[in-house]
Amino acid sequence: MQQYFLNQVAPEIGMVITLEKDDTHHLFTVMRAKLDEKVQIVFSDQTLVLATVNVDLATLTVLEFVEKSVELPLDVTIAVGLPKSDKLEFITQKATELGVYAILAFPAKWSVTKFDAKKIIKKTARLEKIAKGAAEQSKRLLIPTVKILANLQELTDQFARYDQILVAYEAAAKSGETAAFAKKLSELEKGQKILVIFGPEGGISPQEIEQLTALGATKIGLGPRIMRAETAPLYVLSAISFYTELLH
Amino acid sequence: MQQYFLNQVAPEIGMVITLEKDDTHHLFTVMRAKLDEKVQIVFSDQTLVLATVNVDLATLTVLEFVEKSVELPLDVTIAVGLPKSDKLEFITQKATELGVYAILAFPAKWSVTKFDAKKIIKKTARLEKIAKGAAEQSKRLLIPTVKILANLQELTDQFARYDQILVAYEAAAKSGETAAFAKKLSELEKGQKILVIFGPEGGISPQEIEQLTALGATKIGLGPRIMRAETAPLYVLSAISFYTELLH
Known part of the structure; x- marks a missing residue:
């Protein structure tokens, strides 16, 4: 139907x-x-x-x-460092299928892609259309919002909105950090808001990590394999769905 | 490096x-x-x-x-009904990043795509190259094998190799089945082999489901949202990684 x-x-x-x-x-x-x-x-x-x-x-x-309950028990917002080429379209489509609440993109220090104001408007319209189509196809009850931010500060300025802020960090994974993600998830209750931040292809820089953690973000490792920039958000959304919707 | x-x-x-x-x-x-x-x-x-x-x-x-431990604690094989266009390439790349052990594809009843013997050889070579590249990039210690099967029976003939066989079934999800996947995972021990079967775009047919379950496969629901054919395997691999590598 x-x-x-x-x-x-x-x-x-x-x-x-x-x-x-x-x-x-x-x-x-x-x-x-x-x-x-x-x-x-x-x-x-x-x-x-x-x-x-x-x-x-x-x-x-x-x-x-x-009456139908199809939305994730948590409001999950992902914020991704602007990735290359059409990866943001890919992330928008797949994250929508996986239940994301909102998608933010920001020009990270190591983002190769840069958008001017005109391009941001055009790209946002395109991403909103993709989100709507994917939300229809996956029979969701809401269309995730999509916003391209001008800089990292626009992201950190919104930190107060969230009950928990996580940042996926490859160096955390490399040093064998495996517990923080599940622990932080276990502390959340139904209806709470979580923000998960991801770097672009080159990763998130140590300076950005410092800035984000100083403002309350928790570094999380996502296992021992290195994922591409566009894969990590899908891993996190799948894990949150599994943890909150399937694991009893 | x-x-x-x-x-x-x-x-x-x-x-x-x-x-x-x-x-x-x-x-x-x-x-x-x-x-x-x-x-x-x-x-x-x-x-x-x-x-x-x-x-x-x-x-x-x-x-x-x-010395490095980067492989999933379980050997996870995915078998996907032949999907359209370049979705099999996509699945191969992403599943490799997410730690898959082996990838099988089979012409499902509702697969639109059909391959002749010549095409199978060409496509397999292409997929093997993608798996090798993705395994290198994600710094894995093994390259997942890729095999395109001639029919469903070639898949069921291999059932004895696995400790557990699951099949993702949209109707199971629709009827609110949410416990089987996590329950079956909890029964597995390190080093065991699991096969997870997915339909093509049109889904897996009731006849195929009957055939698979009669031979020991367990139907699992993957939550209340409908995922595209190429997204469901990534959800399952992410969930298995989260469950076996991050959740303590």
Whole structure:
């Protein structure tokens, strides 16, 4: 069954609704939806409804409300040092599938990629579209927000918002640090907010680590193998899902 | 530091060695290694040595043996229903970074992709090269093997090799099954072999599930969000690493 997001307050049963232009095109032209076909629609307050296609093949009627719990028990925000080429697109798609709450990117000291203001706007729009598509496909109830920050300070300025801040650090892994990640996870309760920071391809610099830990971030190792910049966030999100959703 | 694999028995300290042709090109032409530069070399028995570049800028001298534990405590084999386009390349690269022991692919009932014998040979060579590159980059001690099977039976014929066989099943996740994966992991001991089976884009068919479970595979759910075919194996490998290497 197709799912779409609609940026409106939740409707009532029997109400006729029109999807956003792109989604209307997708549902009726690309997917060729037929009369009475069922579709899932998520409203801005995360209300999920089942709706059916009307005879006009352009609108839908709300059939019933659906109760479903599909979001991670923790709000996990990842912040990644700007990676090369299309890695940020990749991270956005996969992190969305894995339940991320928000994605931040920042120009790290060792980031090769730099964006000017114009490029940031264009790239952000592209990433938001990817996040929406991935959220629909993985049947989530929220679309992760995506933001490209101007510098590291914009990230540290937000530290107070989070209950816990972790930073993946290769040197921690190399020195055999294996306990901090699980320990920090065990201290969190349902609904709390966690921020996990990752470096770009070259890693996160010792100066940045010092700055982040001085402001309260905890260094974590992610095991003995070296992961690429775009793989580490997926490892962390998978581990958090496993720990909070599957391990009883 | 660069790492290369060399398909020879472990050397002795002081011995002069020559890397494989591609790796020699990579180290001396691409990376422009200089006299006395240090390189890690892994031999066929997983012996890891530190070697230095000789004055000829073409060979290396073995300096010392290095003890390192970088492999997952379990031998994890993944078997994936043949996915579309270059997803198998993607899975091979990322699963190698995440510590997979072996990768199998099989034409599932709902696989859109089909390979003839000639294509299998070509594709396998390509995947082996990707696995070698990823194993070098993530500094592993073994290169995962990659095999494309002719049919599902070739997979089930190997079931006796494994201590545990799991199959990721979306319907299990939908029905709220969340305990089997962690439970099965908790029953395994260091060094044991586990096979985890995944469907292609369309999922694994009910007939295949019946066949696999009749032969001893356990259905597992991977949480409430729907993951793409290429994401689920990465989730499982990350979760296994977290469970066996980080959670104490």
